[in-house]
Amino acid sequence: MAPRFSSFEDAVKVKPLAILVGQAPVRLWGIDGRERLRRVLGKLGVELHDEHATAPTGRDLLYLRADYLFDERVVAALLETPGVALRATADGPLVALHAPAAQAAPASAVLAGQTPADGYRIETPESLASAYQERLRKRSTPYVLPVTEAERPALEQRLFGTAYKGVTDFITKWWWPRPARQVTGVCARRGITPNQVTLTGLVLTVAAGFAFWGGWWLPGLVCAWLMTFLDTVDGKLARVTVKSSRFGDILDHGIDLIHPPFWYAAWALGAPEGSLPAQALIWVIVIGYVGGRLAEGAFQVLCAKFSLFVWRPFDSFNRLVTARRNPNLLMLTVCALLGAPALGLWLVAGWTVLSTVLLWARVGMALAERRRGALVSWLQQVGREIPADSLAVRWFAR
Structure with missing residues (x-):
């Protein structure tokens, strides 16, 4: 029946x-x-x-x-x-x-x-189920797979891969996955929770800020890079062990959102006296950073619900290098190693301004196109308007 x-x-x-x-x-x-x-x-x-x-x-x-x-x-x-x-x-x-x-x-x-x-x-x-994952800014084929001991390594890799964002900065995308997978495995086996990893990252965030303020560039950079690495690990650990929580999500994203301008301000204050106009640069970077974040928010409020960085392939490529923490931290690191920490902050200020101007230009273009109809993420057009073998698909959608 x-x-x-x-x-x-x-x-x-x-x-x-x-x-x-x-x-x-x-x-x-x-x-x-x-x-x-x-x-x-x-x-x-x-x-x-x-x-x-x-x-x-x-x-x-x-x-x-x-x-x-x-x-x-x-x-x-x-x-x-x-x-x-x-x-x-x-x-x-x-x-x-x-x-x-x-x-x-x-x-x-x-x-x-x-x-x-x-x-x-x-x-x-x-x-x-849909292949498009808005939260992770990627496409991946939905699956149901048999679990056997022989397939355990491949299945764990599948879980880790599906937990990774498709559209992000080039350091998170290409530098961190291999070591992050190993550390995630250690944490999972030893019962270390995602929130514990996030709180460790918070301690490192504060330590890096104080080190920059004191002009201790290398110790500060070690703390900062460890923090950025753990910022990758905590989210992956939460997803592969299905242990995400409302508190952890707020804590993680809150730290990510707030700390970069404080690092740049501490760097300016720790630079040798007279080597740069500290107050002016701090304001330029803070205003540029806030302006960039507002541009992303304006896109989602006025143009479409998805992220600006998945509107067109160009925007996903732009996300690799836009003036976010990791690309900026790399500029500071190179300049500090060359003995020119002040130059690093000048580069961060200039790149932040250029990135923010570009983001607002994209918002303006999106508003103009929005008048002709609803916007659609390029990730939802793979195989139609976007060729399946294009570079954007190979980099961001697989």
Whole structure:
């Protein structure tokens, strides 16, 4: 008998109960499949139900195989699509099912392959969930993969790769991934939490600021670079272990947003007396930095909900080098090593002004185009207006 599905609106009024099926002894980034799914479902506000207990009436049930690794986008999409039976691949086994509570027994048999999936809409991860990830500014194919010990290294790499932003500065994108993966693994195995990593970064942020203020360039730069590295690690650790929290997110982004101007001001105050107009440069950098951030915000308020840096490929290339902390810190480092710390601050001031002017110019262009219709991120146009083999796709969308 085919399941009787309610309307979509009725189905999503109350979130389904989740039932995990099977065992998953292989641990990825320190946690097994059941615990990973429990954390993912907890983030989505979904309650777990014992697979051996009687299913309550009036609630949809979401069955998930615990011996498979689910892309979080796929789980979120399943919650919103009652009546779907999910295959890992087009000709692969059923790995998930969103069914009404009244059909709990037959649904369980369907997932086990004992009963045909009549009446269910068959989907795959690619057909169910979007490849575009707005928060991480990237495209990646949604997946559901079997978890085995032999595949553990590849699956851990997949989780780490999907946790990484596609559009970011060139240091975060190309310098940090390899060491960050190793440190993330150490943290995961030893039970170090993302918030502990972030708080360590906060201590280093303060230490770098005081060192710059005192003119101790090299110790300050060591602290600063360690902080920027840990700023990569904490987010990746949170995503691969599914331990992100509201507090951690606010703390991490708050530190990222606030500390750069204080570093530049401390650098100016620590420079040899008379080597540069400290007060004037501080104001130029602070105004330029705030202006750049306001330009990004203005784009999202006035033009589109997505980031300015994923509007056109040009903007993604610009993000690699725009006057954010890491490119600016590299200029300060090179100049300090050359014995010209004052020159470093002049370069940061000039690059900040140029970057901010460019960002506002892009906002103006976006406003003009917005009058002709809604803006669309280039990441959503790959394979259509944007060639799939273009440099932008190779760098940012894979």
